[in-house]
Amino acid sequence: MGEVRADRRAAGQLSEAAESELVQQCEEQFAQLEKLQNEIILCEPDICENHQEQSVSRLAATDAELKLWMSMQPSSLAANAEILLHAGKDEMLKLCSELEMVVSCCEAKRDKLRETKELEQKWLEEKKQVLLAANDHIERLRVEKEKYSEHNILLETKAKIQKMKAYQEQLMESLGDILEKHVPLPQDESTASKKKKNIPLKISEDLVSLSKILEVLMDKVMNTPHDPYVTIDHTFWPPYVEMLLRYGIAVRHQENNFKIRLETFF
Template structure:
């Protein structure tokens, strides 16, 4: 059943005749609705013992009524053109308000998309500039690479090797100075100790310095990395060997205590 709703302002704009006709039509519809309601109450079946069966019957009745209403064409409750025009105006105003809300939402969404588009365009421009700079750098490197000859590469390599040799010699000299200052060779004992230990003095003549021991260990590791162990003979002063082992600079061979190697430093 269609329903006509008019607000106070809309009803005030109607003529008395139109208002009377509208009120009369509403009273007739309400009377018909009350009549149908009373008939439904009288036709209400008594409560059966099986609630499930009653629910199924109600569902079937509702489906039948729905099919019937689908076949009925809607009719206007009133044919007064003045009432219909006023109702149409009210519906149009409501529709316009809804459309304004839709337009407002779409404008906000459009502004958001426009902002996102500007950010994306800015990001794209930055990426293009970065790509151009990278391409220029690659071209410059390729040009420089083409200009370099084998002779210049060889000279550069030789210069680097010479620098490494000089740096290595400086490191070895610095190591020798440190060892000479803080770890003097066994021959540099005091005169009193030499007088008390004549036999030891004779043995010390063939001993090598700590610098030489470290050099032997390093050369062994570099020259024969598969066999980095050095045999400890009479030229190795025992305190030197014990100091290297105690401070983790060298380690003994697991199967031969007379062999040591330089510790692997990571």
């Protein structure tokens, strides 16, 4: 850039003869321009009422002048070599400055494209890794599918069902043990109470245990889900029913207090 400015300062210096010649040519061209302008003003027609015809005539004159200028060959105003060299240097320096700006813009755009390319390559590598992992997973599933036949899958399913049944039986046994230990049969409880307090309590022998009541409620829900209510009869001990209702294990029928069902836990 320093060289360009130095060249511009050097190009701005002309000899006195060249400078006077250039000034004289400028004055001649300005005088000729004033003469043509005066001729155009004198030749311009008066303003008429028909503006459309005036616009058409002006358009035709402009078109003719345009064709004339296009047919003319351009010629330099000055014949002095020093002036032409000065003008050429000035244009070249101006062009060099514009080209430097273009180069700067191109370099900035190149750096941006390079950064974008690096990001796109990184994204592409990540997608390739994901694709490889997916292909490996698919291949592993295919091998496993070939390894395990339908017979093996059936045997595995049956084993899982047996395991779940055994686990269910274990849970039911644990529930029965807990109920038997903490909530004994009404007959046992009444007998012990009668021995302690010496109060004669008469309890029906048809009463069922709490585990039996829960089993009846669960069977009713599983067998007839559209009508899960069970009618309370003399075999249901009222304290058991009250305990189930109080702790949210069972709920009463909205219209019939003698019907209960197991609470929905899902």
